[in-house]
Amino acid sequence: MLDSPSQAHTDDCVEITSVPTSITSSGVYCFKRNIGTNISAGVAIDVQVNNVVIDLNGFVLGGLSAGPGTNATAIRSSGRRNLTVRNGTIRGFFIGIDNLNANSSGHLYEDLLLDSNRVAGIRLLGEDHEVANNRIVNTGNSTASNTATGILTVNLSNSLITGNLVSGLVFANFATGIDLGFGSAVEVTGNHVYDVNAFNFSNGIRANGLNDGIISGNRVLNSNAAAGGMGIIAVEASDRIICSDNIVSGYLTAISGCATVSGNVTP
Numbered sequence: 001m002l003d004s005p006s007q008a009h010t011d012d013c014v015e016i017t018s019v020p021t022s023i024t025s026s027g028v029y030c031f032k033r034n035i036g037t038n039i040s041a042g043v044a045i046d047v048q049v050n051n052v053v054i055d056l057n058g059f060v061l062g063g064l065s066a067g068p069g070t071n072a073t074a075i076r077s078s079g080r081r082n083l084t085v086r087n088g089t090i091r092g093f094f095i096g097i098d099n100l101n102a103n104s105s106g107h108l109y110e111d112l113l114l115d116s117n118r119v120a121g122i123r124l125l126g127e128d129h130e131v132a133n134n135r136i137v138n139t140g141n142s143t144a145s146n147t148a149t150g151i152l153t154v155n156l157s158n159s160l161i162t163g164n165l166v167s168g169l170v171f172a173n174f175a176t177g178i179d180l181g182f183g184s185a186v187e188v189t190g191n192h193v194y195d196v197n198a199f200n201f202s203n204g205i206r207a208n209g210l211n212d213g214i215i216s217g218n219r220v221l222n223s224n225a226a227a228g229g230m231g232i233i234a235v236e237a238s239d240r241i242i243c244s245d246n247i248v249s250g251y252l253t254a255i256s257g258c259a260t261v262s263g264n265v266t267p
Contacts (some may be wrong), residue, residue, distance in 0.1 A: 010055040010087075019044040019061070026051040031059040031088060038065040039072045044093070047077040056088020056112070064092030068118060069143040073098045082106040089113040094144065096121045096136075102155045109134060114150075118142035121166075123152045129159040136164060141171040148172035148198065149179045156183040167194040174201050177220070182209040192219045202229040204251065209236045215243045215258070222250035231266070234258050 013030035019037050023029060026049050037044055044061060045054065054075065061074050074093040077083050079101035089112070090096040096114040099107060104126035114121035114136045121136035131151060140148035150166035153159075161178060169175040175198035180186055193204045204220035207213050213234075220231045231248035234241040234257035243258035247265045254266035 009057045010053075013053075013055060016045065016054075020046070022046040022048055023052055023054075024048050028053040028055065030055040031057050031061070034060040034062065036060075036062040036065065037072075039063070040066040040070045041072055043073045043076045045075045047075065047080060047083055050081040050083075052077075052080075052082070053084040053086075055086055056090075058088055060089040060091060062089075062091045064116065066092065067143075068141050070094050070118060071144055074117075076100065077104065077107075079103040080107075084108045084110075085112065087111045089115060090117065090121075091115045092117065094118050094142070095123055098123045099125050102126050105129070108132070113137070114139075116141075119145045119147060120149045120152045122150075123154070124156060124159075125154050127157045127159065129156065131159075131161045131164060133163045134165070136166045138168045138170065140169050140175065146173040148175040150176070150193070151178045152176075152181070153179070153183065153186070154181040156180065156186050158185045159183075159187075161186065161188045162190050164191045165194070166191065166196075169196045169198070169202075172198050174198050176203040176206050178205045179203070180205075180207045180210045180213065184211040185213070186210060187214045188216070188218065189214065190217045192221075194219075194221050195223055196229075197222070197224050202251075203233055204231045204248065205233075206230070207234040207238045207241050207257075209238055210234070210241065211239045213238070213241045215241065216245050218246045220246060220248045220251070224250075229253070230256055232256070232258070
């Protein structure tokens with residue numbers, strides 16, 4: 001089992017001692033021990049204000065005991081600004097980190113291990129966000145949904161997804177490593193997307209209705225892609241998508257639908 005990230009601890013903080021809980025005041029919050037829950041619905045940590053930092057301090061927020069039918073979310077915000085979540089493990093929830101509202105802005109999710117979440121590691125809407133240097137692994141195996149996605153965005157704009165490892169999406173009918181749904185001006189660079197293995201369609205990186213996107217310098221590799229699998233694909237009126245300097249291997253179709261294609265390696 002993968003261990004949580006190891007970073008310097010945050011000590012000057014408000015300790016989160018149990019879940020479920022709601023954050024209703026701006027500030028810096030942290031874990032000082034592993035916390036587990038068996039809730040199968042609702043939210044473990046509900047962020048209800050702007051300007052919040054949650055530092056897991058290398059510890060685990062765990063929901064595996066709820067089982068594969070869980071509908072619970074680990075950390076959720078809706079329409080908030082400037083939420084940072086960093087440095088720890090989120091494991092075993094329906095969705096690891098969920099942002100429900102396109103009016104959100106300025107979120108940073110970094111240095112996290114999102115492990116064995118059932119449907120998505122991260123779901124993100126809004127603008128001016130960054131998702132960086134996370135490991136999102138073993139997503140899937142839900143009995144409540146037939147999809148699995150490492151990073152799922154909807155109406156995202158002016159944002160950066162960089163340096164993430166997305167690996168081992170399994171036991172779903174449809175799986176995508178990084179799924180960019182609509183929005184504009186999103187840059188997806190330097191990510192590693194490995195072994196997205198659904199029963200039906202497997203996609204490494206998909207732009208669905210996205211405009212003015214850059215998909216560059218990624219490694220999209222699959223040892224066992226299902227029929228219909230695409231390494232990098234732009235569909236549904238995606239416009240001005242640049243796909244450059246990626247390495248894509250193991251898919252029936254390596255790269256499709258990009259407006260500009262240059263410097264890619266597709267052995």
